Amino acid sequence: xxxxxxxxxxxIRDAAESFLxxxxxxxxxxxxxxxxxxxxxxxxxxxAGELGWCGxxxxxxxGGLGLGAVExxxxxxxxxRRLLPSPFFATVCLAATVLREVASDAAQAxxxxxIAAGALRASAPLPSDAGGWTAAASMLRATPESGHxxxxxxxxxxxxAQDAELLLLFxxxxxxxxxxxxxxxxxxxxxxxxxxxxxxxxxxRVLLDAVLPDAARIDExxxxxxxxxxxxxxxLYVAAEQLGAAQQCLDLTVAYTATRKQFGRAIAGFQAVxxxxxxxxxxxxxxxxxxxxxxxxxxxxxxxxxxxxxxAMAKALGSDALFACAQxxxxxxxxxxxxxxxxxxxxxxxxxxxxxxxxxxDALREGIAGRLLAPDNTPPAMAV
Amino acid sequence: xxxxxxxxxxxxxxxxxxxxxxHLVGEYAAIRHRGGPGDEEADPALRxxxxxxxxxxxxxxxxxxxxxxxxxxxxxxxxxxxxxxxRAGGPGRMGHIGxxxxxxxxxxxxxxxxxxxxxxxxxxxxxxxxxGYSEPGAGSDLANVQTRAERQADGSWKVTGQKIxxxxxxESEWIFVLAxxxxxxxxxxxxxxxxxxxxxxxxxxxxxxxxGGGSEFNEVFFDGAVARAEHLVGAVGDGxxxxxxxxxxxxxxxxxxxxxxxxxxLELVIAAARATGQDRNxxxxxxxxxxxxxxxxxxxxxxxxxxxxxxxxxxxxLIGKYYxxxxxxxxxxxxxxILGPLGDVxxxxxxxxxLQQLFFFSRADTIYAGTNEIQLNxxxxxxxxxxxxxxxxxx
Ligand SMILES: Cc1cc2nc3c(=O)[nH]c(=O)nc-3n(C[C@H](O)[C@H](O)[C@H](O)COP(=O)(O)OP(=O)(O)OC[C@H]3O[C@@H](n4cnc5c(N)ncnc54)[C@H](O)[C@@H]3O)c2cc1C
Numbered sequence: 001x002x003x004x005x006x007x008x009x010x011x012i013r014d015a016a017e018s019f020l021x022x023x024x025x026x027x028x029x030x031x032x033x034x035x036x037x038x039x040x041x042x043x044x045x046x047x048a049g050e051l052g053w054c055g056x057x058x059x060x061x062x063g064g065l066g067l068g069a070v071e072x073x074x075x076x077x078x079x080x081r082r083l084l085p086s087p088f089f090a091t092v093c094l095a096a097t098v099l100r101e102v103a104s105d106a107a108q109a110x111x112x113x114x115i116a117a118g119a120l121r122a123s124a125p126l127p128s129d130a131g132g133w134t135a136a137a138s139m140l141r142a143t144p145e146s147g148h149x150x151x152x153x154x155x156x157x158x159x160x161a162q163d164a165e166l167l168l169l170f171x172x173x174x175x176x177x178x179x180x181x182x183x184x185x186x187x188x189x190x191x192x193x194x195x196x197x198x199x200x201x202x203x204x205r206v207l208l209d210a211v212l213p214d215a216a217r218i219d220e221x222x223x224x225x226x227x228x229x230x231x232x233x234x235x236l237y238v239a240a241e242q243l244g245a246a247q248q249c250l251d252l253t254v255a256y257t258a259t260r261k262q263f264g265r266a267i268a269g270f271q272a273v274x275x276x277x278x279x280x281x282x283x284x285x286x287x288x289x290x291x292x293x294x295x296x297x298x299x300x301x302x303x304x305x306x307x308x309x310x311x312a313m314a315k316a317l318g319s320d321a322l323f324a325c326a327q328x329x330x331x332x333x334x335x336x337x338x339x340x341x342x343x344x345x346x347x348x349x350x351x352x353x354x355x356x357x358x359x360x361x362d363a364l365r366e367g368i369a370g371r372l373l374a375p376d377n378t379p380p381a382m383a384v
Numbered sequence: 385x386x387x388x389x390x391x392x393x394x395x396x397x398x399x400x401x402x403x404x405x406x407h408l409v410g411e412y413a414a415i416r417h418r419g420g421p422g423d424e425e426a427d428p429a430l431r432x433x434x435x436x437x438x439x440x441x442x443x444x445x446x447x448x449x450x451x452x453x454x455x456x457x458x459x460x461x462x463x464x465x466x467x468x469x470x471r472a473g474g475p476g477r478m479g480h481i482g483x484x485x486x487x488x489x490x491x492x493x494x495x496x497x498x499x500x501x502x503x504x505x506x507x508x509x510x511x512x513x514x515x516g517y518s519e520p521g522a523g524s525d526l527a528n529v530q531t532r533a534e535r536q537a538d539g540s541w542k543v544t545g546q547k548i549x550x551x552x553x554x555e556s557e558w559i560f561v562l563a564x565x566x567x568x569x570x571x572x573x574x575x576x577x578x579x580x581x582x583x584x585x586x587x588x589x590x591x592x593x594x595x596g597g598g599s600e601f602n603e604v605f606f607d608g609a610v611a612r613a614e615h616l617v618g619a620v621g622d623g624x625x626x627x628x629x630x631x632x633x634x635x636x637x638x639x640x641x642x643x644x645x646x647x648x649x650l651e652l653v654i655a656a657a658r659a660t661g662q663d664r665n666x667x668x669x670x671x672x673x674x675x676x677x678x679x680x681x682x683x684x685x686x687x688x689x690x691x692x693x694x695x696x697x698x699x700x701x702l703i704g705k706y707y708x709x710x711x712x713x714x715x716x717x718x719x720x721x722i723l724g725p726l727g728d729v730x731x732x733x734x735x736x737x738x739l740q741q742l743f744f745f746s747r748a749d750t751i752y753a754g755t756n757e758i759q760l761n762x763x764x765x766x767x768x769x770x771x772x773x774x775x776x777x778x779x
Contacts, residue, residue: 002386003684003691254768269771271761277770278763282703286681289700293684300387313677362670365677369669372654372676 003292005070012056012071016078019051024082026343032085033199037163039085047088048118054092055116057100062112069233069298073240073291080244083200083350087121090160093237095122095168098133099218101226101233102179107218111166111181123161124168126203126238130312130359130367132231137170137177140208142217144174149216151180151208161204162193169206177227179219186210198353200346225304232304232311235358236294239311242318242354243287249325249347250280253332260334267332276328283321290314309368316364319355326351389460397464403441404472412437412475417648417738420476422745424600428555431478435509443469445483445507447637452491452499453507459637459690466641470648478555482506482513484638486560486579489630493577493618502558502579514553514582516561516604517627519546524758526562527572527624531606533563535620539613541565541578543586547604549752553589554602556582561611562627565620575623579615586610596744597730631753639686639704643679646712649742650675653719656739662722671718678711702767706759709749716743 005013023043024032032040047053056072058064065071076093079086096115099108114120129135140153155169167182167189184191188210193202220226254277257268267273294310302310329344330337337344355361389397408416412434418426438444447462448454457465477483487506490498505511522528531545543563553559558581565576582589586609591599618626654672657663663672685707688700719739720727731737750756764770 003687250768254770258770266771271773274764274768274770275757275760277768278760281699281763281767282706285699285703286678286685286707289684289688290677290681292688293680296387310680313680316673317677317681365670365673366666368673368676372672373657373663373669 003296005074009071009074012067013074013078015051016053016075017081019046020078020082020084024084026346029083029085029200029346038160038193038202039087039163043084044086044088045118047086052118053088054096054118057092057096058112058116059100062108062116064112064116069236070292070295073236073295076237076240077244077247077291080241081248083245083346085160085200087123087160087163089201089237089241090123090126090158090164091115091121094124094126094159094234095166097233097237098124098168098179098226098230101230102220102223103181103218104220106215107181107220120166121160121164122166122168123158123164123204125155125157125170126159126234126357127157128356128359130363133170133227134177137172140169140171142171142173142178142180145211148214149180149212151182151210151212153208155206155208158191158204158206159201161191161206162202167206169208173217178217180212180216181218182208182210182212182216186212196349196353198346198349200350201353228304228308231358232307233298235311235315236291236298238354238357239287239291239294239314239318242315242322242351243284243291245347245350246280246284246287246318246322246325249322249329249344250277250284252343253277253280253329256333256336273332276332280325280328283324287314287317287321290317305371309371312359312364312367315358316361316368319351319361322347323351323355389464393460393464396461397468400443400465400468401472403443404468404474407437407441408472408474415475416473418475419478420645421600421748422596422598422741423476423738424552424555425598426475428478431475432509432512432555434475435477435479437509439507439509444479444509445487448483448487448491448503448507452487452503462637463640463690466638467644470641470644473648478512478552479506479509481515481552481556482511485515485630486513486558489560489626490617492629493622493626495614495617497614498579498617511558512552512556514550514556514559514604516547516550516553516559518549520548524755526627527575529562529564529575531561531563532567533561533565533576533578533611534567535565541576541611541613541616543578543580543606543609543611545606547606549592549601550589550604551601553582553604554591554599558582559587559604560617561606562623565623572624574621575627576620577617577623577626578611579617580609580611584609594744595747596741637690639689639708640683642708643682643686646679646682646708646715649715649719649738650679652735652738653715653722656719656722656735659735660722660724660726662724668718668722671714671721675711675715675718678707678714682708682711699767702763705754706756706763709746710756712742712749713746716746719743 053075055064056067060066099111125136127136140155143150151171165184167184169180169182170177171180190207191204193204257273258266260267291314294314297310298307326348330348333344336342415427415430419431442455446455446457446465450456483506490502517526519529521530533541533543536542558579561578561580563576563578564574566574586607588605590603592601592603593599657668662668685700720743761773765772
């Protein structure tokens with residue numbers, strides 16, 4: 001039992017931290033968010049190229065690094081700190097994870113090497129329903145027609161899909177939900193992108209009335225657990241971003257209060273200010289413990305049931321902690337905290353937007369309670 | 385990062401579980417899950433006998449080095465011991481002040497003669513200790529202690545003053561006292577750390593009734609009480625260093641055992657929710673899930689702490705006390721909200737009594753061992769480098 005990061009993990013984290021300090025300061029992030037693409041193409045090319053981040057969760061057999069949830073979590077934490085707008089989250093944390101956990105060997109062999117090489121931008125839905133991907137399937141229907149599939153309906157809330165080449169869509173079929181690999185270039189497909197308050201991550205809806213080849217359906221019957229596993233992992237990666245973002249709210253606040261003087265002294269010296277920063281740190285370290293713990297479970301041999309609980313926990317705590325820290329950052333900055341110019345507003349908007357991704361804290365807690373209070377409950381729910 | 389345990393660890397785990405199954409039976413069955421803060425009045429005599437039973441099995445002072453009578457367990461094994469002890473319902477330890485506080489302090493700062501005189505009685509579960517730090521005028525500001533220790537011609541010390549909130553003094557043979565050994569000194573200068581037998585003419589112990597009705601702590605009055613010359617720990621003026629070192633001696637290995645006990649309490653809370661139908665109340669369901677998450681956080685936080693994940697700042701260690709104590713207080717309120725009117729009447733029902741004790745006693749968790757406010761000062765100052773309070777904060 002050892003919770004320490006390995007040297008390699010520390011190296012990955014530190015490299016991510018220094019790279020992002022270079023390419024994703026506040027000015028760069030604001031510029032990228034305003035770009036027609038929604039991200040900085042040069043930074044993405046380096047992430048996808050020399051840094052090799054896209055290969056982190058991809059098995060070596062598919063040209064990846066064969067690393068796992070811990071390494072991806074560490075990178076996500078750093079990305080969250082900077083609110084880096086990038087296809088990375090949608091491509092690697094969502095699409096590659098869904099492919100790994102749900103798709104057939106053939107589909108994995110087709111797409112994962114291209115993702116690992118940074119040669120393919122992909123997206124998949126990021127629903128606001130705690131119940132799993134099936135909610136994402138309900139508005140899209142797939143019907144078999146001689147030798148091909150017809151997909152009709154809407155897929156909602158695809159992050160950074162405005163510029164993706166591959167869309168992974170969940171659709172209702174006669175035998176339950178299925179996973180479809182849909183090239184963004186397909187005929188009969190329209191991507192409608194909205195610009196939200198949180199400019200650092202765009203969401204699209206995809207309108208479809210498209211005919212796709214038979215091979216477009218890529219889910220694998222024996223990986224039925226994969227739906228729940230990939231959903232849980234995605235929650236973990238969002239929670240890791242929230243952790244990084246919350247940490248940045250605290251760092252900004254500690255730095256600002258150390259220099260801002262009122263009543264003849266730095267406001268950091270007032271106990272009301274100190275205590276609220278300390279409370280931010282308590283929430284952040286608690287969240288860090290939860291995120292690290294859930295990642296260690298994911299990298300270990302946790303069964304799907306406990307993985308779901310652990311990741312739901314991390315995401316629920318992440319939503320609450322980030323919002324609390326973002327609103328404190330505004331408050332403790334005073335008037336400048338209310339301006340467009342200072343950064344707390346960016347984190348505040350991300351806090352609200354991400355609060356419901358893959359389930360709001362309330363919904364996730366209700367799910368956990370359902371498990372703890374189920375009539376037949378014995379471990380794993382209570383296992384410590 | 386690796387959550388797996390080795391085969392040897394698992395075998396060790398099974399050994400302890402088997403030992404507990406074989407020994408926590410017969411007369412001792414009555415004190416399963418009993419004792420500990422808030423329940424210290426549960427059969428102290430039997431719980432002292434249990435300490436000797438533990439000692440016979442070699443299960444006291446498991447983290448102490450072998451040369452001092454300990455078992456010399458590794459950190460991992462200590463964690464496993466504390467977990468299995470609590471999982472089996474092991475009684476709250478009467479000997480914890482000796483084993484966890486004064487013993488390690490003597491190992492670090494005591495003379496050879498002091499080690500020889502006092503450590504064996506702690507290991508054997510025959511000598512019990514009380515902690516005499518707080519005074520009416522020295523609580524959070526511990527360095528303000530005013531109890532006087534005057535050196536006599538024969539080298540012994542005459543102690544005059546008052547300690548307060550002294551847990552279990554009425555069940556103890558010895559007390560360690562932080563006193564002012566150099567007249568006219570202020571703050572943390574000039575203090576001495578003395579060991580005194582409680583049964584002597586110059587000492588009077590008066591119980592203080594707590595808000596839950598019991599009297600687990602006391603006032604201790606010193607009126608010319610005597611500490612022998614060889615019972616000064618460290619040198620004159622070292623009192624503060626020894627007193628603080630002792631508070632830091634606890635390395636967190638018992639935290640995971642404490643969590644096992646908290647899990648037991650959470651299970652009682654869930655059972656109460658089922659029994660009362662409150663398990664269908666959406667607000668209660670939210671709070672039960674929140675409590676479960678808080679317990680997971682504590683576990684992972686302790687694992688981070690024990691593996692030294694953030695080697696320099698130890699941020700997880702800094703938040704530990706504040707986090708668990710507030711979590712525990714919330715759990716007590718949740719328990720009583722679930723019980724509703726059933727909680728309003730003092731009860732002997734094993735499904736209710738522990739929850740009432742939890743509710744009342746957990747109010748103390750955010751006061752002793754550094755109040756919430758002092759913890760937040762420490763977190764801000766040590767963890768975030770924010771300006772210090774006017775006087776150095778005390779842990
Ligand atoms: C159940 C229990 C068992 C105990 N057992 C022992 C024992 O065995 N031995 C022993 O020596 N002591 C023991 N104590 C005493 C305990 O350590 C003290 O109660 C504690 O240190 C607080 O001191 P105080 O009670 O004097 O409160 P005070 O220090 O007077 O605090 C009152 C309030 O003021 C706040 N406050 C004080 N200073 C500051 C500051 N700088 N900034 C902001 N707020 C501040 C506090 O947080 C608190 O809310 C025990 C206490 C309890 C409740």
